[in-house]
Amino acid sequence: MSRIGIVGLGLIGGSLGLDLRAQGHEILGIARRRTTCDRALERGIADWAGTELNRLSNVEILFLCTPIAAILPTLEQVRPHLHPDTLVTDVASVKAPIVTAATPLWPYFLGGHPMAGTEQQGVEAAQTHLFQNAPYVLTPTATTPPELTIILTSLIQQLQAQRYCCAPEAHDRAVASISHLPVIISASLIASCQQSLDAETQALAQALASSGFRDTSRVGGGNPELGVMMARYNRAALQAALDSYRESLAALSDQIEQEDWDALTAALQQTQAARPPFVE
Ligand code: NAP
Secondary structure (H helix, E strand, O other), X not given: OOEEXXXXXXXXHHHHHHHHHHOOOEEEEEOOXXXXXXXXXXXXXXOEXXXXXXXXXXXXXXXXXXXXXXXXXXXXXXXXXXXXXXXXEEOOOOOHHHHXXXXXXXXXXXXXXXXXXXXXXXXXXXXXXXXXXXXXXXXXXXXXXXHXXXXXXXXXXXXXXXXXXXXXHHHHHHHHHHHHHHHHHHHHHHHHHHHHOOHHHXXXXXXXXXXXXXXXXXXXXXXXXXXXXHHHHOHHHHHHHHHHHHHHHHHHHHHHHOOOHHHHHHHHHHHHHHOHHHHO
């Protein structure tokens, strides 16, 4: 069993604390606000929780679970307090800029990204089994000590998540398409429903909206800070995904405008066949 530090006790950090503590690990939690620490203790997320970074001096593994923009400043702040053998990892949704900057700061750093979440945030959103059956990506580089991957793989197995390894840049290109692009598309869907309907029709649409709208609007109705961070830190890959999406949308729009139902049928048959490998 390991002594594990978690900085940031929100949805992801709190959920990690709940599951890793249930596995018998000792969890030391750090948050900005005392109220978050108190709630983390009440909810059984950590054995100890506070705001003092020097309490991390004897942790073996440290998870950085703050918002993306705070990951590197947090690493700089905790660095002087850590034992040199501490394995440091993060959970940020974007990897290349974090891994590139963190590795020179801490040679025992291995980037990670659990591909699980909800539209909730904060300590109250933490839940057990959040990572079960979900992909958990590790992004080792040529200089990452191999034992870090072995140690984190063991923890990922305890979370019952599915471990994948890839280069940070490959991760960022892939998640731009399947995670960051959907946030922007889903947000624009919600905005379009608001803008295109008069008040009476909008009220009717809200009453009629069911599972289809719930599915397609879910990620656009989530944490705005997270959406902005994804766009800021993965801008080039997201921009490329958006350009490609505009082309697909324009092609479908043209088919509808020209009443080319054969072409639309072929396009939708193609997407129907293409979807399963992404979701099964
Ligand atoms: P969250 O629920 O908002 O929790 C963030 C936590 O970080 C809180 O404990 C907060 O402390 C602390 N924090 C906020 N700003 C900070 C700062 N400037 N310095 C230090 N601590 C700070 O966020 P989350 O959804 O768990 O996301 C955390 C990380 O997980 C992000 O890097 C995100 O990219 C990644 N991630 C998110 C999801 C998702 O679906 N949400 C999925 C996978 C990965 P206080 O409570 O004290 O304010």
